[in-house]
Amino acid sequence: xKAAILDKKNQDLEIKDVxxxxxxxxEVLVKVKYAGVNPLDNMIVREEVKLxxxxxxxxxxxxxxxxxxxxxxxxxxxxxxxxRVYARMPLDKIGAFAEYVAIDKDAIAIIPDYLDFDEAACxxxxxxxxxxxxxxxxxxEGESIFISGGTGxxxxxxxxxxxxxxxxxxxxxSERNRERVMDLGVSEFIDYKTQDYSExxxxxxxxxxTLGENELEKEFRILKSGGVLVSLKALPNGExxxxxxxxxxxxxxxxxxxxxxxKMASKKNQKYYFLFVESNxxxxxxxxxxxxxxxxxxxxxxxxxNKALQKVDAGxxxxxxxxxx
Ligand SMILES: NC(=O)c1ccc[n+]([C@@H]2O[C@H](COP(=O)([O-])OP(=O)(O)OC[C@H]3O[C@@H](n4cnc5c(N)ncnc54)[C@H](OP(=O)(O)O)[C@@H]3O)[C@@H](O)[C@H]2O)c1
Numbered sequence: 001x002k003a004a005i006l007d008k009k010n011q012d013l014e015i016k017d018v019x020x021x022x023x024x025x026x027e028v029l030v031k032v033k034y035a036g037v038n039p040l041d042n043m044i045v046r047e048e049v050k051l052x053x054x055x056x057x058x059x060x061x062x063x064x065x066x067x068x069x070x071x072x073x074x075x076x077x078x079x080x081x082x083x084r085v086y087a088r089m090p091l092d093k094i095g096a097f098a099e100y101v102a103i104d105k106d107a108i109a110i111i112p113d114y115l116d117f118d119e120a121a122c123x124x125x126x127x128x129x130x131x132x133x134x135x136x137x138x139x140x141e142g143e144s145i146f147i148s149g150g151t152g153x154x155x156x157x158x159x160x161x162x163x164x165x166x167x168x169x170x171x172x173x174s175e176r177n178r179e180r181v182m183d184l185g186v187s188e189f190i191d192y193k194t195q196d197y198s199e200x201x202x203x204x205x206x207x208x209x210t211l212g213e214n215e216l217e218k219e220f221r222i223l224k225s226g227g228v229l230v231s232l233k234a235l236p237n238g239e240x241x242x243x244x245x246x247x248x249x250x251x252x253x254x255x256x257x258x259x260x261x262x263k264m265a266s267k268k269n270q271k272y273y274f275l276f277v278e279s280n281x282x283x284x285x286x287x288x289x290x291x292x293x294x295x296x297x298x299x300x301x302x303x304x305x306n307k308a309l310q311k312v313d314a315g316x317x318x319x320x321x322x323x324x325x
Pocket of ligand 1: 038039040125126129148149150151152153154155172173174177192210211231232233275276277312315316317319
């Protein structure tokens with residue numbers, strides 16, 4: 001089968017012929033239709049997430065896909081040949097930029113009827129990120145959330161999921177995407193190029209941060225006392241290392257690295273979490289109850305995978321970049 005392979009840090013991916021993966025007893029073999037491209041893929045190429053999830057080379061790249069079940073392992077009861085499925089690949093076994101994936105049954109979910117394969121490939125990684133962030137926040141109906149940079153592919157999933165939880169959603173992002181996110185149910189939109197959210201907002205119940213460490217001081221400032229901030233981009237802390245069951249060495253490392261953010265949070269009795277999205281078929285299944293409207297920016301062929309990665313890296317997205325396999 002054809003697959004996009006990373007042979008070395010910071011190199012372009014190469015399209016190579018590799019064997020179709022064998023499935024284990026708990027796995028299914030899926031013929032991939034589309035794969036979603038995320039900022040995470042470029043971070044893996046640059047080895048920026050090495051401490052959280054180390055990979056060996058050669059590495060078949062790609063973190064999420066939509067496709068059709070071709071074969072099931074002997075312990076798989078809930079999926080059958082021909083099922084339309086999608087998933088975020090498990091952290092220890094990525095490889096969605098390929099014609100086939102062998103994936104654990106617990107990572108996949110049936111694609112809701114209302115999503116085509118191209119739309120479905122936009123969903124898993126960002127939808128799971130939002131679901132896992134809201135699990136950490138544990139919000140109640142009527143509370144407020146500020147999602148920074150909600151005009152990107154994460155916002156496209158996080159906003160409708162937040163609305164479904166009954167939250168008042170405020171987001172920042174680029175002006176040209178204002179209408180698209182307002183249509184998703186945003187109550188307040190802040191153009192980050194001309195407005196400063198830290199002067200406009202206060203006492204927000206939750207912050208979902210996509211921008212990283214440099215914004216955290218401002219984001220904690222707009223958060224109410226006792227509020228919760230979940231970052232997708234800043235530093236991991238000790239709590240993250242414990243939750244992920246990382247090694248003792250990494251626990252010490254992350255406790256030190258994220259210590260200053262815990263300290264920043266503790267000033268107003270706030271809570272700081274770092275999140276790194278994991279696969280979860282059961283959580284993904286819950287999406288079928290929400291009307292998600294993915295917006296596709298551009299579709300690339302597998303041979304053009306490097307162009308797709310460059311496009312995501314350049315920013316300015318008008319929706320999701322996907323690869324047709
Ligand atoms: N930790 C995790 O598990 C996890 C999971 C998912 C995503 N993430 C991270 O979350 C971030 C967002 O992901 P994404 O897929 O949504 O990326 P994306 O599609 O590239 O979108 C990013 C959005 O943020 C906007 N933006 C850029 N700078 C901004 C600023 N200063 N203030 C407000 N908005 C700004 C961008 O606008 P422009 O049009 O001006 O560029 C763009 O609309 C990435 O860093 C990604 O790595 C992490």
